[in-house]
Amino acid sequence: MNLPIYKFIDLTSGEIRDYPISRTLFERYLGGKILAGKLLMDLQPEGLPRFHPDNALIINTGPAGGTGAPSSGRFNMTFKNVLTGGIASSNCGGTFGVSLKAAGIDGLIITGKAKKLSYIEILDGGVSIKDASAYAGMDTEEIQSRFDKHWGKLVIGPAGESLVWYACAISGERVAGRCGAGAVMGSKNLKALTAYGTKRPEIYDPDGFTAYVRKWTAFLKNHPMTGSALPTYGTAGLVSSANASGALPTRNFKEGRFEKSRDISGESLADKRLTRNGGCVSCPIRCERRVKLNGREIKGPEYETVGLFGSNLGSGDMDRIIEINYYADIWGMDTITLAGTIAFALELQEKGMADFGLDIGGKEAIIEVLRKVGRREGIFTELANGTKWLSEKYGGKDFAIHSKGLELASYEPRQSVGMGLGYATSNRGGCHLNGGYLALIESVGVVSVDRRHPSSKAELTIMFQNMMESVSGAGFCLFTAQAVIPAIFFKLGPNHAVTRAVNKILGSAGFALRPIWWLLPGLLPFNTMFLLPHAEVVKLITGMPMTSGKLIQIGERGYNTERLFNLREGLTGADDSLPARLTNTSQENDPEGKPVPLSRMLPLYYKVRGWDSEGRPTPKKLKQLRIESGAGV
């Protein structure tokens, strides 16, 4: 078994050395965000403030990265979350990860702060720190054009240099968006990383790998979600279903249905603006939208951007959203947090609690807002600190839509209460993906477990959180896991008696799921295409005896490790929360609806997770998961 190769880079001293990953560490934590979480726990000094030079930034891949397995061209960035103070992991489908792997490196651990603006150049396994003064202030498109077109690039824009708390990092046109990855790079005077090499990741069983990947690719291509819905309508295809179930955040999460949802739907995007679909390297799903802007083909917006810059700001102008998405990317800001912050600032203004002179009426006006926030100009520097900071200064915590400091994604939790539990418990804050993405089986998918009822939601949330953690840690895109919903339901439709019966069964089967976490990995000692084909691919790549049960337990180990990091950095069970608008009031357009019953779900969630009543993993759980403190284990 080949162990992953990690490089340790100290930007302060310029020291670059190998960082050995032991076999035990690899077998227990695999890679991606899971291994990175463990490394952050070991290497990040406790309690440092945001932007401290000694903060660690880990950029890594999973074992599948660069092998060509379906949707495995991804890389992960893990660091202390700029917005929450807990852990952050940001995943990206840009070419940097594949290029890093081709250069013969699996991960980078970056610490310190360069004396002047710099970039890290990785060529054929060699790492060097170079002067980036000439690139100061450049947008993400321009700086990438300055490097060889065949190199993988990871860069920040002006927002990252200005330390906007939610600045993102960009690779090609793909984004490591959430939690302030770009700001952390900016705080280290790190403008960019480039990578190039020609090495091929070694595969333990090449023939078995090819045969299985062929089968899996065919499976994904034939699945209604990954083979049809996602490539045809992209993630924006969810707008219509979210709106139909009242889960499309509208006007800062006051409502869940938007009167102009049709104008911002994935169908409208596909009909009127799409030139073709695109995709990340090695992904057969190809959900990316390619659209025309001013005669030029660019990347189209994802569902989150459409929902939060569309309905959540009361706008039905798709062209405007496309343009906003473009400028947010080239200036380097996370569209979810940016839109959430603008929505909150607007409501503060409406209520007379603050005055930012914020006007987002016309297209030019909102682009100008973005420009000023991205450069921290004038009063707009306050918007660059996110919703939580604004609510602490101006009040309005009840309608400050974030959890732990990270703004919620575009799924309204009152029509997706399991998603609400996920947002509240997510290790990186109000994130739908780290939160378990229960919205997929509550409010936007073909299977729909009672979206307003808490029954079984704790158990299902834990299952999805752990599974998604394992898929990400292994190096795959989470969208490959959407094929876990059997194709037959898409054929039957959401209203068929069988689908409804399954909804009911899932909604009351929670108790049956509770023992799972004490019975793994033995409970699932096999691999199947219908659950976690990822496990079989990891086995074929590494030679590790991997089963679905083992992989899910690695996910659980990762989730608990991240939780331990949060607790160490001062977050507590009290931070597993949602704003009062969501937990105390119903939606404005749904007077009969109910708030998120978070206090009913949370105690059960803790119990099933094996955590105490304060949300701390118990010694018994840590022992079962073999989570030990200290580097190398």
Added chain:
Amino acid sequence: MAFLITESCTGCTLCARNCPVKAISGELKKLHAINPARCVNCGVCGRVCPSSAVLDNIGKTVVKVSKTEWEKPVIDKSLCGACSICVNACGKDSLSISMPAFRGDINVFALLSNEKSCVGCGICAKVCPLKAIVMRKEGAS
């Protein structure tokens, strides 16, 4: 072992210009060198060298081959998943993903869109996880 350029090199730069991974450096009319850490043993340098100055990874001189005789990628559309790993790996920008045949067409695939720039290095065939690409001489079955 990587390929090697011998003293017979006249510094014509043909190999450096054709190398798909930019592994060859050298100035005009001066001895060129191959970066062994990057060389993928594709043999393109030897196939274009007019001075037979390139030795392969087992020390054998690589014979010059006329461009019309070079192998080219042949893509099995029924197998191709349009994952674009070959497009990304191609150092000569010879490959691309096909455009949709009609609005909403999602059945796209990789294709050799710039045959002229292709040097027949075979990197695309090596990286394809589905083995949907084979290298073949034009006219060969």
